[in-house]
Amino acid sequence: MLESEVLSQAFELGFTYTRSTGPIVGRFLTDLKNRKITGIKASDGRVIVPPMEFDPDTAEALSEFVGVGSEGEIVSWCWVARPRDAHPLDKPFAWAMIKLDGADVAMVHCVKAESQNDVATGARVRAVWADETFGMMTDIRWFELL
Amino acid sequence: MSEQQDMITDIKTPVYLQYNFTAGKSPARFLSQIKQGILTGQRCPSCQNVYCPPRGSCAACGVATEEEVVLSGKATVQSFTIVAIPIPGNPIKPPFVIANLVADGANISFIHLMSDCVNEEVHMGQRVEPVWKPQEEWGYAMDNIKYFKPLDEPDMTIEDIGKLALNAEKV
Numbered sequence: 089m090l091e092s093e094v095l096s097q098a099f100e101l102g103f104t105y106t107r108s109t110g111p112i113v114g115r116f117l118t119d120l121k122n123r124k125i126t127g128i129k130a131s132d133g134r135v136i137v138p139p140m141e142f143d144p145d146t147a148e149a150l151s152e153f154v155g156v157g158s159e160g161e162i163v164s165w166c167w168v169a170r171p172r173d174a175h176p177l178d179k180p181f182a183w184a185m186i187k188l189d190g191a192d193v194a195m196v197h198c199v200k201a202e203s204q205n206d207v208a209t210g211a212r213v214r215a216v217w218a219d220e221t222f223g224m225m226t227d228i229r230w231f232e233l234l
Numbered sequence: 235m236s237e238q239q240d241m242i243t244d245i246k247t248p249v250y251l252q253y254n255f256t257a258g259k260s261p262a263r264f265l266s267q268i269k270q271g272i273l274t275g276q277r278c279p280s281c282q283n284v285y286c287p288p289r290g291s292c293a294a295c296g297v298a299t300e301e302e303v304v305l306s307g308k309a310t311v312q313s314f315t316i317v318a319i320p321i322p323g324n325p326i327k328p329p330f331v332i333a334n335l336v337a338d339g340a341n342i343s344f345i346h347l348m349s350d351c352v353n354e355e356v357h358m359g360q361r362v363e364p365v366w367k368p369q370e371e372w373g374y375a376m377d378n379i380k381y382f383k384p385l386d387e388p389d390m391t392i393e394d395i396g397k398l399a400l401n402a403e404k405v
Contacts, residue, residue: 101253105246118240121242
């Protein structure tokens, strides 16, 4: 076959989704916009954050919202030594499961820390809010160590 | 009620996938030719089918396609759709016609835009020809052909679409 030069170029495929939140997640996000974190009470009394629409055991619709604290405890974590473009921080940070005060299950978010030596299971953290909030998970910029 | 109106009901969650696309040998050759204003295909040495654009192998026979075939660009509408809904990022304003076209001398279709036509009158078997951009705008891209427009020629019968041999004049 006749030869030709190698042709190569950058190509971006975008899926520009808009998701309907429904009343439960919608309430959670609305509260985030107002700098509050809200969970929901399950049938066994556990407070689940972020709130679930249906009970994990009985599958009943849930509706009893419960405000939780903006401070909590690291349950487990993972250090990200080389953050990617899409990550919330452009320097090394930790993804962590954080059990907020008043919640019974942990929620994933990022923890800003100078070094992974500063991060520990059981460490106390506090939410740092964005200057402007939109009703998105990123309204919490990150959690800082206390 | 104001509290209700302030409730968040939807969120934007776009996903962007970044690729580096390398054309490969056959598509690169095809694009080099299209940059010169030449539409080409490749013929399967086994079944003789001509692929435009070529992928470098015959999907039916599983053998490499090596022989390059130059096509006139005249083509036949195999199927089409009238797009009525705007697509994010697409500069073309609806309604517009997207068609599967089989180039004369080729045996499979490619997708391209139809214009200079009455949308409601586009039909299978309709004969079309390419409208090229000005030569100075040609690049390594299929949109060197701006669109295809109707040809004043009799329709091809549905059974004959994709069976027009190279150089055979349509009767």
